[in-house]
Amino acid sequence: MAIGSLLPADSPRLDGEVGEHAHVLAETGATLPPIIVHRPTMRVIDGMHRLQAARLRGERRIRVRFYDGDAENAFILAVHANIAHGMPLSLADRTAAAERILVSRPQWSDRMIAAATGLAPRTVGAVRRRSSAQAGWSNTRLGRDGRVRPVSSAAGRRLAGTLLADNPSASLREIAKAAGLAPSTVRDVRRRLHSGLDPVPGGQREPPSADQPPTPSDQGADLRAALRTLQRDPALRFTESGRKLLRWLDTHLIEPDDWPPLVDCVPAHCTGMVVALARTNAAAWQDFAERLDGRRRTTA
Known part of the structure; x- marks a missing residue:
């Protein structure tokens, strides 16, 4: 169809298209795959770099595939298309996309949004908690210098901690842009995590609201954060019994959201045995917890 009839994409790229990449495509001379166009609006969904390349070649028409769904x-x-091929989206692009999808599709699970954005499910969980924390009020202020700054960096620090764990090769600037923090703050978060500390200093932590109990996602994230802290502790990592304990904790870490499908998958004729095993294991862990807590109290 005619290139002049197409509109720019509702792009997930925060900084727009990269001109250099379009020039590279134009110079290849190869026949490029069709672009995807949203038929109701004629906006490009996927293929802005290919569209620019066609313009650079002086072409007036381009091959398209139409999509008829809604705008979201x-x-x-x-x-999803831009994490599967072509020039990949940055970490900040994918994090911002997850925030937007959470607004339009709040019922989607963390895993479903993770599959669409190329993030880890726990990163999406951290983005969800940060977004819900901002739902009732503005969490940023516009300064006289024109820069927007968060009122509290607690949510951003927790998101940065998750991003650092899930994207160890990402630079401080990438993490900072995705989490909405200064690179120096991300550096402090990394230092605190390496020291086995909470990414949020005590004075900045937000106390839980009485009318907003922790969600299953919150509880699951807290469990994973605690396990990661233990796994970094040399006193456990470098002893045989410590490594055995870490393996057990990792194997038996079950998040609240994981229970329903596990309950549903047990056939009726196995229920009694599974119940007995679950209760026996639960009793053993409870005894272990009480013994450990008793030793902690005695030491204190």
Whole structure:
């Protein structure tokens, strides 16, 4: 169809398209795959670099595939397409896309949004908690210098901690942009994590609200954070019994959201045995916890 009839994409790229990449495509001379166009709006969903390359070649028409879904589904398709091929989205692009999808599709699970954005499910969980914390009020202020700064960096620090764990090769600037923090703050978060500390200093932590109990996702994230702290502790990592304990904790870490499908998968004729095993294991862990807590109290 005619290039002049197409509109720019509702792009997941925060900084827009990269001109250099379009020039590289134009110079190849190869026949490029069709772009995807949202038929109701004629906006490009996937293929802005290919469209620019066609213009650089002086072409007036381009091959297209049409998509007829709604605008938000078109955006989700654009995100997914740009993590599957072509020039990949940055960490900040994918994090911002997850925030937007959480607004339009709050019922989607962390794993479903993770599959669409190329993030880890626990990163999406951290983005979800940060987004819900901002739902009732503005969490940023515009300064006289024109820069927007968060009122509290607690949510951003926790997101940065998750991003650092899930993307160890990412630079401080990438993490900072994705979490909405200064690089120096991300550096402090990394230092605290390496020291086995909470990424949020005590004075900045937000106390839980009485009318907002922790969600299963919150509880699961807290469990994973505690396990990661233990796994970094040399006193456990470098002893045989410590490594055995870490393996047990890792194997038996079950998040609240994991229970329903496990309950549903047990056939009726196995229920009694599974119940007996679960109760026996639960009693053993409870005894272990009480003994350990008793030793802690005696030491204190």
